Amino acid sequence: MKKPTLILDLDGVLITTPMWKADEIDGDGYSKFNESCVINLNKLLSVFECDIILSSTRRTVKKLDEFNEIFKYRKINCPIKSFLPIYEHCKDRKEEIEQFINESGIVDFLIIDDDKSLNSLNPSIQNKLVRTELIKGFNEEKLNEAIRIIKRS
Template sequence: MPKITLILDLDGVLITTPMWKADEIDTDGYSKFNKDCINNLNILLSMAEFEIWLSSTRRTVKKLEEFNLIFKNRNIKSSIKGFLPTYDNCKNRKDEVLKFIKETKVSDFLIIDDDKSLNGLELMYKQKLILTSYLKGFDKSKLEEAFSKVR
C-alpha cells in the first residue's frame, strides 16, 4: 500500500506557545512541543503509513538530520522524509503546498497546518487540509478530523 504524504507544519500544530511568549526550550535546546499534540500525531501515524514532509518555515534553519533527532527526542514515531522546497516565486504557504503537490504528483496526501492562506486552496486540495488553531494545535478534535480524511 502506498504511503500517505503528510505535509506537516510545526508552529500552531505541535508547538503551541503563544506568539507573545518566547518558546519554552526542551532539554535538547530546541522548542518544546505540546505533549498532547505529539500524542495525537502518533495516534494518526499508527493508522496508516505516512511519509512526513515538513512545511514549517523552521525548515530553513536546520538540517533534516537535526529535525529527525528533534522528532526522536520528542518520541514522535516517524521520521521526516524531507522538506518542502523553498520556492522563490511563492508568496505564501498555499502556493508552496500547491507547487509541491503538483511537482511531486502526489495524490494521497494530508496537510496539517495553521496557516490561513491554505483556506484559499481549491476544494479538491482543501478536502485534505486539517487547519489547526495556533494555541490548540493538533488537538483531539483535529485528530478526529484527520481520521475522517484518512479512512
C-alpha cells in the same frame, strides 16, 4: 506501493506557544512541543503509515537529520522524509503546497497546518487539510478530523 504523504507544519500544530511569548526550550535545546499534540500525532501515525514532509518555515534553519533528532527526542514515531521545497516565486504556504502537489503528482496526502492562507487552497487539495489553531494545535478534535479525511480517501 508508495506511502501517502503527510505535509506537516510545526507552529500551531505541535508547538502551541502563543506568539506573544518566547518558546519554552526542551532538554535538547529546541522549542518544546505540546505533549498532548505529540500524543495525537502518534495516534494518527499508528493508523496512517506515511512519509512526513515538513512544511514549517523552521525548515530553513535546521537540516533534516537535526529535525529527525528533535522528533526522536520527542518520541514521534515516524521520521521526517524531506522538507517541502522552497520556491522562490511563492509568496505564501498555500502557493508552496499547491506547487509541490502539482510538481510531485501526489494524490494520497494529508496536510496539517495552521496557516490561514490555506483557506483558499484549490478545493481538491483543501478537502485534505486539517487546519489547526495556534494555541490549540493538533488536539483531539483535529485528530478525529484527520482520521475522517483519511478514511474517505
